[in-house]
Amino acid sequence: AQSVTQLDSHVSVSEGxxxxxxxxxxxxxxxxxxxxxxxxNKGLQLLLKYTSAATLVKGIxxxxxxxxxxxxxxxxxxxxxxxxxxAEYFCVVRSPPNDYKLSFGAGTTVTVRA
Amino acid sequence: xxxVSQHPSRVICKSGTSVKIECxxxxxxxxxxxxxxxxxxQSLMLMATSNEGSKAxxxxxxxxxxxxxxxxxxxxxxxxxTSAHPEDSSFYICSARDNKNIQYFGAGTRLSVL
Numbered sequence: 001a002q003s004v005t006q007l008d009s010h011v012s013v014s015e016g017x018x019x020x021x022x023x024x025x026x027x028x029x030x031x032x033x034x035x036x037x038x039x040x041n042k043g044l045q046l047l048l049k050y051t052s053a054a055t056l057v058k059g060i061x062x063x064x065x066x067x068x069x070x071x072x073x074x075x076x077x078x079x080x081x082x083x084x085x086x087a088e089y090f091c092v093v094r095s096p097p098n099d100y101k102l103s104f105g106a107g108t109t110v111t112v113r114a
Numbered sequence: 115x116x117x118v119s120q121h122p123s124r125v126i127c128k129s130g131t132s133v134k135i136e137c138x139x140x141x142x143x144x145x146x147x148x149x150x151x152x153x154x155x156q157s158l159m160l161m162a163t164s165n166e167g168s169k170a171x172x173x174x175x176x177x178x179x180x181x182x183x184x185x186x187x188x189x190x191x192x193x194x195x196t197s198a199h200p201e202d203s204s205f206y207i208c209s210a211r212d213n214k215n216i217q218y219f220g221a222g223t224r225l226s227v228l
Contacts, residue, residue, distance in 0.1 A: 036219070043120065043207050044158075044219040090157065094215075100146060102217060104157040 002027045002095045006105035013081045014113045021076040021108045023091030031095040033074040038088045086112045116142050118210045120220025127198055128228055135193045135223045137208030143188035144210035152205040164191040198227045
């Protein structure tokens with residue numbers, strides 16, 4: 001079985017300050033992990049992915065995430081928030097035996113204050 | 115990244131009518147596509163897995179006669195909501211899986227049934 005817990009339902013930051021979105025996963029096998037972003041009334045855009053290569057993963061728009069097996073975490077960070085980062089963020093896990101199914105976290109809403 | 119086109123982006127229909135939603139992978143072939151439903155302020159719920167040339171696999175609790183899926187080619191899957199009712203109003207999102215097992219999402223379809 002696989003599951004994802006996003007520890008914060010809502011994160012509010014000031015523009016120019018760091019962003020941290022926390023995600024813990026549960027998987028019986030070696031997982032693949034993803035972060036997707038969704039802007040209002042839009043589909044999901046892939047920010048970055050971890051698929052058993054380097055544990056520090058760099059994505060688009062300045063985001064990065066670190067896979068920590070000992071902590072079963074995959075937190076998403078960005079050093080300096082931009083107004084355009086305001087959106088919903090989903091942490092997603094995929095693992096065998098259902099290697100095609102994604103399990104989504106509940107999502108974290110990010111607001112950015114000017 | 116890969117592009118998935120979903121059409122229409124928004125549809126309003128009368129109760130009892132059927133609505134077809136298209137999902138196309140524009141720059142890659144997808145033997146497998148997925149259909150999700152998203153309720154307001156919630157995460158994505160997988161409805162069904164669409165396999166090219168074969169029957170779709172539905173998740174538990176999803177009525178296959180209500181939500182008809184056709185995956186006639188490697189780049190197109192359609193979801194038809196038959197005899198739509200107000201409770202079917204929702205945001206429907208498709209995704210297509212590439213040959214590296216990464217899912218790319220469409221922009222979603224907002225269905226409103228009057």
